[in-house]
Amino acid sequence: MTIEHDPADLRELPPGLAPAWVTAPRPRRGPKPSHTVAQIVAAAVELADADGLAGASLPNIAASLGLTTNALYRYLGSKDELLVLLADAGFGPPPESPADPGWRATARAWTHAALDRYRARPWLLDVPARGDAVTPHLLRWTETLLAALSAAGLSDADALGCARLVADFVRGTAERLRARAEPDSASFPAHADGVRAFLQPLLADRGYPRLAALATRQEYPAGADVDFGLDRVLDGIAALVEKSQAGH
């Protein structure tokens, strides 16, 4: 059942991919490693939780484990590799979804669960996102959403396209929510009043009538109203679902 991997091939893969999926076999000779990659990643998560992504530096991680910075390079190929593993560990597996109440409710629950993760660990937004996921937990999230969309009647390819849509929306929304939660955020119009007071006259003066209007009526609803955007996304997917059902 175990799949054989040529170490030479693994070296060619993008950073972090191989260690995220397979654990290299213990070599036959030499002293036993005192730690594991999982321990290192766990320490990094803890530090990031405390001090943000910058807190998860190699020196800090090493110190928190009683190691030298360079000793980490016996476990990790590079900092990039750690970041890949860190994002996967920080996000963790998706929650269990019990009974299936329809694809729409499932997608909604998925979205809110993902936003909760981002809220719990804002530093996840600082980990550079390079296209689609490749690590176990993150792909589990994707698989979960794909299952719901497939059950609605979409082809796998269409389901993936729609899942990406939802994921993009989640990330953008998470970024807006964080910007709003942080004190000195430079986000408009979901920003501190000082920013609004600064921008409003400028926008009115320099030909941004719509934005100026939004800045004026500051009763603007929650800058990052999750459900508004989500409804639009799901409506768009629903149109595709109906079309594919009509085709049958």
Next chain:
Amino acid sequence: MTIEHDPADLRELPPGLAPAWVTAPRPRRGPKPSHTVAQIVAAAVELADADGLAGASLPNIAASLGLTTNALYRYLGSKDELLVLLADAGFGPPPESPADPGWRATARAWTHAALDRYRARPWLLDVPARGDAVTPHLLRWTETLLAALSAAGLSDADALGCARLVADFVRGTAERLRARAEPDSASFPAHADGVRAFLQPLLADRGYPRLAALATRQEYPAGADVDFGLDRVLDGIAALVEKSQAGH
């Protein structure tokens, strides 16, 4: 017509906001500055174009202008401030949209124009995005899209919600397109064949049936098929447009 600003208040604003909109008045005494913020930002753009965002370091910028690194701090408050200005300058103003062929075509053109900018300057994706835009060019992009959506009958607030949706989709898609264009990208399933060969059996083995199927049928259409996702987003917005028209 000029708006007065209390320097003390400007100091309180998020980094980059004030210099993006107003140029501080030349002080009364002392030597004339040999450069301008605009020149510094232009040099940074040039370096980023050549070597990516890492190339736009303060030492590099200073050297390219014949300055010391620290001299830049006479013009900029911090590196963060530069990044805000850099993103605005790198993106530039939106293209002129001539006759109005309806909101849907306008939004489509907007999306492709934005994706073109990301393609021309991939490093824009590396500039940390903190919620909604606040700088002149970027807000001009937003205003353009808002105008099209408002013309379709949406309220300003709804239009903003929809514009965010499109912007999120654009950024996510741009990231996928870049991942696919780069040689050593860790993106799935829009990835190099080596990654696919590595992941496919693992996915099949460990309970990712949908993703395994996608990895198997490698005739999967362009991993980042722009128009597929865009059609879904626009359909979702269209549903809102129709609803708001029916309400009248």
Next chain:
DNA sequence: CTTGATTAGTGTAGGGCTTGCACAGTTTAC
């Protein structure tokens, strides 16, 4: 059981980055 190969972790070092502060030189206001 001894010996040699192999590996884990340390020490040292280099080159990069952002940022702070004291200082010299230049320009303007009084």
Next chain:
DNA sequence: GTAAACTGTGCAAGCCCTACACTAATCAAG
């Protein structure tokens, strides 16, 4: 003409990631 104010330089501190030589620990083979 003098004093204030400002620009740019030099020097330095404190981070960061990474490379390489080296010691110490462990195991396989003879």
